Structures are given as structure tokens and as C-alpha cells.
Amino acid sequence: MALQSPKDTRPGTADLDNPLYYLENMETVIGWVQSHHADLLTGEEQDRLSAFRELSVPARALLTRMVMRTGELFRAEKLHYPELGVPESEALEELVAGNWLDTSPVLTIDQLFRLYTLGELRPVFAGALHDAGWPKTLPKGRMLEALRPSFPDVCPLADWLGKQMPPVVCINHMALFDRVRLMFFGNLRQSWSDFVLVELGHQRYEPVTFTPDSRAFQSRTEVDLYLAMHQCREWLDEGVPAREVWPEVPAPSDNAWLTSRRDRLLLELGRQAERQGDRELALQAFGASGHREARLKQLRLLERMKRHREAWTIAARWQAQPLSDAEAQGLARILKRLASRLGKPMPPTSAHPSIQEFTLTLPKPALGSVEFAVQQHLWQDDAPVFYVENTLINGLFGLLCWQTIFESVPGAFFHPFHVGPADLTREDFVGRRQASFDQCITRLHDGSYRHRILANYLAKQDTTNPFVTWPVINEELLNLALDCIPAEDLECLFRRLMLNIREHRSGFPDLIRFFPGNTTPDKRYEMIEVKGPGDRLQDHQMRWLEFFAGEGISASVCYVRWLGNRVME
Structure with missing residues (x-):
């Protein structure tokens, strides 16, 4: 039976005062x-x-x-x-x-x-x-x-x-x-x-148009396929040997959304097979999975099995393909080890830009975090400092691209109560909306981005968005950011964010300091990653800092030492 386009009515949510x-x-x-x-x-x-x-x-x-x-x-x-x-x-x-x-x-x-x-x-x-x-x-x-x-x-x-x-x-x-x-x-x-036991009315959800074409499931067969994959995952979680689950994994589907779920299932099956000592099955599962992590796991397992030449062939072929930062970093480490073992020439590596750093010696605060202590120390009336971590750049991106993020594409929205699209962290999230994202970037070129960001900020107050953290993104911070961060820098940041939403949404520096009185456009802000005693940079933080250095964006690491045993009141 053909499905008629339903009226796009918004179902209400029950009041918790109602006992039923x-x-x-x-x-x-x-x-x-x-x-x-x-x-x-x-x-x-x-x-x-x-x-x-x-x-x-x-x-x-x-x-x-x-x-x-x-x-x-x-x-x-x-x-x-x-x-x-x-x-x-x-x-x-x-x-x-x-x-x-x-x-x-x-x-x-x-x-x-x-x-x-x-x-x-x-x-x-x-x-x-x-x-x-x-x-x-x-x-x-x-x-x-x-x-x-x-x-x-x-x-x-x-x-x-x-x-x-x-x-x-x-x-x-x-x-x-x-x-x-x-x-x-x-x-x-x-x-x-x-859903059933919560009151959803306390949140505002972005209205999304639901049509038959935007549904994730276009046939009952696809629903059955999902259920079959879910059963396989449950068996794995219950401890059923991976070798017994392997024949029950459904064949690949033309549905991209279901394919991504199958890739994750195969990744987990490979992990379980490796833990159970079934290395050949693990290699087979990793090789069949298109998940980002599967190829690295396949190569590392081949290394452990001393199958270095096979690993080298796969790694060298994979190196020529587009890679995320994490994949490139992991692959470079594997290639370096393999080259040493096989007597191959070391693969060329790109030079890592030097990261700026400085040290502060401060009295240890009685209360509050090390980031707060640095923020208080650096704050000046003409150079305010804000603790933003991952909220500011993500928030600016979410406000600029709001309408694109909430486009009704298949597999993105199933009901009216989504915080964000279900495919947000899938590899094809941007690709399926590429034309619309390109229009958002165009606004950075023609100067209309500020109006779009502020208009969405006012219109969407407290509406859920996976990139916008209310009320951290307040009006003061927003205006300072738009005044001090050049559109060219925003484009660099947003383009990198879109390369891999899953990886790049985190790792931003803790603090941002603005210099609104500075007349030099590229000297009106800087980002600062704070590291307390004994703390060190994580890989995803390092990758962002190296990116900043390569793009000429002012960023540094502040290493904090506590001054003796004195406590700052």
C-alpha cells in the first residue's frame, strides 16, 4: 500500500501531573x-x-x-x-x-x-x-x-x-x-x-518536516534488516561466540544508514573475535567493515600476528586515500613500525608546526578548577577571558548552519523530539547536505554570516541543538566572538569541523581571550589550553593546536605550577 504524506502535526507531550x-x-x-x-x-x-x-x-x-x-x-x-x-x-x-x-x-x-x-x-x-x-x-x-x-x-x-x-x-x-x-x-x-516516562515539554525541539521520502525505513525489509542486526549485537553482548554470530550477520544493504549500522556491528564482532582468540575471523570482520576504526584495528592485528608484509601492502594502499586526522596519525605510527621491521624507506611525514606554550606559577585556589584560576589571573577589562572549551566554536557553527543541521533527510529524524539529527556522527553527514553547507560557508564570504548567527540566536533561544550549549553562548560572548574572530578564521575552523564531526567537536582549547581594542584583525583573540600539574595534552587536543599553528591562528598551551603551599582565597 502506498503511504500518503501525513499531516505534519506536532504531537504533544503529557503533563507529569497527570497520573496516567x-x-x-x-x-x-x-x-x-x-x-x-x-x-x-x-x-x-x-x-x-x-x-x-x-x-x-x-x-x-x-x-x-x-x-x-x-x-x-x-x-x-x-x-x-x-x-x-x-x-x-x-x-x-x-x-x-x-x-x-x-x-x-x-x-x-x-x-x-x-x-x-x-x-x-x-x-x-x-x-x-x-x-x-x-x-x-x-x-x-x-x-x-x-x-x-x-x-x-x-x-x-x-x-x-x-x-x-x-x-x-x-x-x-x-x-x-x-x-x-x-x-x-x-x-x-x-x-x-x-520517552514514555519523561516530560519532554520542558525542552524546545526544532520543528522538522516529516515526509515519506525523509524516512529512514522505506520498506518493511529494511526494518527486518535492522532487527536482525540488533539480534546479532545482543548475542555478542550476551557472550555468544563471534564465530556463531558471524553467519547470521545480514548481507550489505543499499540503505546507507543501515550500512553504517552494519559496519559498527562488524567492528564489534571483530573485537569480540579477537578477544576470543579467533584472529582470522577478526581480520575478516574488520576487513568487511567500513567503520573508521576497523582498518586501524585490522592493521594492528596483522602486526601482532607478524604478518608485516600484508599489513604494509594494506597500509600503503590506504595511505593514498582521504583520511581523518586520527586515521592519519594512527596510520603514520603503523607505517613507521612496519618500515623498520621490513627494511622499507620511512614514509615521508609532514612537519608538525611548533605549538606555542607558556608557564604560570599561581597560588593554588581553595575552590575552583585550574582553568578558572588561569581565567581569573589573565582577565583584564580590555582583554576579557572566557572559559569556553568546546562550546564557542561549536556554538557559532551550530547557529550559522542551524537550518542545514535540521534538514529533513532520510535517517536523520524519526520523531519530533530529536535533540539533533540521528546521523550527526556518520561519515556522510556533511556529504548528504553538502550544497546547503556550501551556502553557509558562502555567508562567511559575503558578510551575511553575522546576521544569520544573531538571527538564529534570538529566534532559537533554548531550542535544542547538538552544537549549541545554552546558556553558555550568551549575548556578550557571542558579540565579542563575532567582533574579534575574522570570517576567514571561522571558515578554517568550520571546514575542519565538518571533515569529521565525531572527532573534531572536541579538543578545543579551554579559554579564549579577546582584544576588542586591537585594530589588527588577526590579533584580536587567542585561544589557550590550560594544563595543570601532571596533566598533558591529549591527541585530539594536539591535533587542534597543530592545526591552529599551521593556519596562523593564535593559540597556546598554558602550563600551571602551584606556588608552594599557598592557597589563594
């Missing part, structure tokens, strides 16, 4: 999926969701509570929710009649131990423990380990604990709720509590 707020939010999730993803649901699934809406309010609320909790099995007598307004047994009867719950599930011994307390289990298994030569006083975990080999089968509750026990119920359609959760969130990492 969680049900209201669950209905928002289900309504959103029915409106925007109906063609990805089977007729039976659509009927089930419609049946959910036809349940009484207490039954819907109780089922929602159960869906939100961990697992699918629940002790009926332990379900206590006074806000239902009716006895829980009444709501349970309706759910059982509607085939939402199974009252006679079979249980493994592990499930039994999760549901019942040690005091309830000891009398039942005292005889089995005695026969096996175990003391009846074993703690619960040890008791389960001792009994598991003797009780491999699944049994109804009555066979485990007797017919007198109140029933255990099992949710019958948890897979459907998981599918709905996936289509709403775009992942299964987020739980129902990330």
Missing part, C-alpha cells in the same frame, strides 16, 4: 507510527495496534507499564498501580481476554530465579541441593549455578512451585512493541522510558 502521563505518551508513540509508518506494518500488526486503542483506560495503562519494564514475564500479584482506578486483577482479565497476555507461560530455571526471591526458592529446591551435596544456605546466584545443570527443561509455574502460586503472565506481542519502538526512535538502544 505514561499512557498518554505511549499513545503518542503508537499514533505517530500508525500515521507515518503504516505501510511498514502488516495488516495483523495494524489490527493489534487498533485493538490496543480499544482497550479500557486501566487495561491500556497496565499493559503500558508492563511493556516499559524489563522482560516479558511478570508476577500478577506484584503488579500494583493505584492510578489505574480499578483493581489490577480487573485490568489483567481484560488483557488476557484480548490475547495481550499469556497466563500459562513455560519458564526456564533462570526466569524462575529472576521472578522469585531467595526465601521463596529455598524450600522448593532444598531437596535438590541436598541430593547434589550443596548446602541449602547457598546465596541465590550460587544456588542457580548449582541447580542449572539438573533443570535444563522449561516448565509451567505449577510444575516449578505448585498450583497454589498466583499466576505469572507473559506479554504476547512484545515483538510488535519493539518494532514500534524502533520505527519511532530509529534505534533499539533507547528504551520506552526515554
Whole structure:
């Protein structure tokens, strides 16, 4: 069935003063999926969701509570929710009649131990423990380990604990709720509590236009593919050997968003295989993964396996391709080691620009950080200093490129409550919006960037954006930055940021000092990285500082020593 473009209505969020707020939010999730993803649901699934809406309010609320909790099995007598307004047994009867719950599930011994307390289990298994030569006083975990080999089968509750026990119920359609959760969130990492149990109204979210073409999932097959990859990841997390999971990894997809998830799955499978001693499988998984980290891991593993010539061939070929800073740094180190072992000429390395540094000896403050101490020491009325770290340059970028960041492209937004695009840290984030980002850079050339940044600052106050930290980006700081940082420098900084959003959003110096009275354009600000006693530069900080030096942007490292044992009040 063809999906019609739904009305782009903004679902509301429940007020936490409403005792059934969680049900209201669950209905928002289900309504959103029915409106925007109906063609990805089977007729039976659509009927089930419609049946959910036809349940009484207490039954819907109780089922929602159960869906939100961990697992699918629940002790009926332990379900206590006074806000239902009716006895829980009444709501349970309706759910059982509607085939939402199974009252006679079979249980493994592990499930039994999760549901019942040690005091309830000891009398039942005292005889089995005695026969096996175990003391009846074993703690619960040890008791389960001792009994598991003797009780491999699944049994109804009555066979485990007797017919007198109140029933255990099992949710019958948890897979459907998981599918709905996936289509709403775009992942299964987020739980129902990330939406259903929170009040989202305290945040402002950027309105995004949702159309069928902007959806991440264009077919049910793609949803199934995601679920299959998620199952593989769960198996790995549960300790299933990587060799057993490998055949279950789905084939590559034409969907770029799903391909990136598959690359991450293969990276993790390779890691697990290496830990489990299956090095050949690890190499195969790393080689099949397109994740940034996979190639370096493949090369390092080949080194450990003494397969230096093979590693050299791959590394030399990879060196000719575009690399991120971290990849280039890691590859250069590997090539240097391999060249030494194989008697190859050392690969040419680019000279590292010298980083400016200075030392301050200050009384140790009674309170506050070392960055605050340096800020206070350097502050002058005509040269104010701000503690900004990663907030300022990211904030200026986010304000200039706001509309581009929130473009509705496939796989970027799944619902109206995103802090930012879901593909933000993917390698193709900029490429998929290249024309729009180019327009933002053009504003730096024609001088209109200041108006765009200030206009977005005023219009978007307190609206969530992954690059803008409110209220750190205040009006004073913003105006000083726009007055003192030349457009040419902003372009350099933004272009490097866009090369690798994931890596380059961090590592900026702690402080920025402005010189608004200086008439020389490139001498009106400087950035300062602060390092206290015993602290040292991290790789990502070093890479930014070397970039600044290469581009002629004023930046330095301030090393702090404390003055004896004196404490500055």
C-alpha cells in the first residue's frame, strides 16, 4: 500500500501531573507510527495496534507499564498501580481476554530465579541441593549455578512451585512493541522510558518536516534488516561466540544508514573475535567493515600476528586515500613500525608546526578548577577571558548552519523530539547536505554570516541543538566572538569541523581571550589550553593546536605550577 504524506502535526507531550502521563505518551508513540509508518506494518500488526486503542483506560495503562519494564514475564500479584482506578486483577482479565497476555507461560530455571526471591526458592529446591551435596544456605546466584545443570527443561509455574502460586503472565506481542519502538526512535538502544516516562515539554525541539521520502525505513525489509542486526549485537553482548554470530550477520544493504549500522556491528564482532582468540575471523570482520576504526584495528592485528608484509601492502594502499586526522596519525605510527621491521624507506611525514606554550606559577585556589584560576589571573577589562572549551566554536557553527543541521533527510529524524539529527556522527553527514553547507560557508564570504548567527540566536533561544550549549553562548560572548574572530578564521575552523564531526567537536582549547581594542584583525583573540600539574595534552587536543599553528591562528598551551603551599582565597 502506498503511504500518503501525513499531516505534519506536532504531537504533544503529557503533563507529569497527570497520573496516567505514561499512557498518554505511549499513545503518542503508537499514533505517530500508525500515521507515518503504516505501510511498514502488516495488516495483523495494524489490527493489534487498533485493538490496543480499544482497550479500557486501566487495561491500556497496565499493559503500558508492563511493556516499559524489563522482560516479558511478570508476577500478577506484584503488579500494583493505584492510578489505574480499578483493581489490577480487573485490568489483567481484560488483557488476557484480548490475547495481550499469556497466563500459562513455560519458564526456564533462570526466569524462575529472576521472578522469585531467595526465601521463596529455598524450600522448593532444598531437596535438590541436598541430593547434589550443596548446602541449602547457598546465596541465590550460587544456588542457580548449582541447580542449572539438573533443570535444563522449561516448565509451567505449577510444575516449578505448585498450583497454589498466583499466576505469572507473559506479554504476547512484545515483538510488535519493539518494532514500534524502533520505527519511532530509529534505534533499539533507547528504551520506552526515554520517552514514555519523561516530560519532554520542558525542552524546545526544532520543528522538522516529516515526509515519506525523509524516512529512514522505506520498506518493511529494511526494518527486518535492522532487527536482525540488533539480534546479532545482543548475542555478542550476551557472550555468544563471534564465530556463531558471524553467519547470521545480514548481507550489505543499499540503505546507507543501515550500512553504517552494519559496519559498527562488524567492528564489534571483530573485537569480540579477537578477544576470543579467533584472529582470522577478526581480520575478516574488520576487513568487511567500513567503520573508521576497523582498518586501524585490522592493521594492528596483522602486526601482532607478524604478518608485516600484508599489513604494509594494506597500509600503503590506504595511505593514498582521504583520511581523518586520527586515521592519519594512527596510520603514520603503523607505517613507521612496519618500515623498520621490513627494511622499507620511512614514509615521508609532514612537519608538525611548533605549538606555542607558556608557564604560570599561581597560588593554588581553595575552590575552583585550574582553568578558572588561569581565567581569573589573565582577565583584564580590555582583554576579557572566557572559559569556553568546546562550546564557542561549536556554538557559532551550530547557529550559522542551524537550518542545514535540521534538514529533513532520510535517517536523520524519526520523531519530533530529536535533540539533533540521528546521523550527526556518520561519515556522510556533511556529504548528504553538502550544497546547503556550501551556502553557509558562502555567508562567511559575503558578510551575511553575522546576521544569520544573531538571527538564529534570538529566534532559537533554548531550542535544542547538538552544537549549541545554552546558556553558555550568551549575548556578550557571542558579540565579542563575532567582533574579534575574522570570517576567514571561522571558515578554517568550520571546514575542519565538518571533515569529521565525531572527532573534531572536541579538543578545543579551554579559554579564549579577546582584544576588542586591537585594530589588527588577526590579533584580536587567542585561544589557550590550560594544563595543570601532571596533566598533558591529549591527541585530539594536539591535533587542534597543530592545526591552529599551521593556519596562523593564535593559540597556546598554558602550563600551571602551584606556588608552594599557598592557597589563594
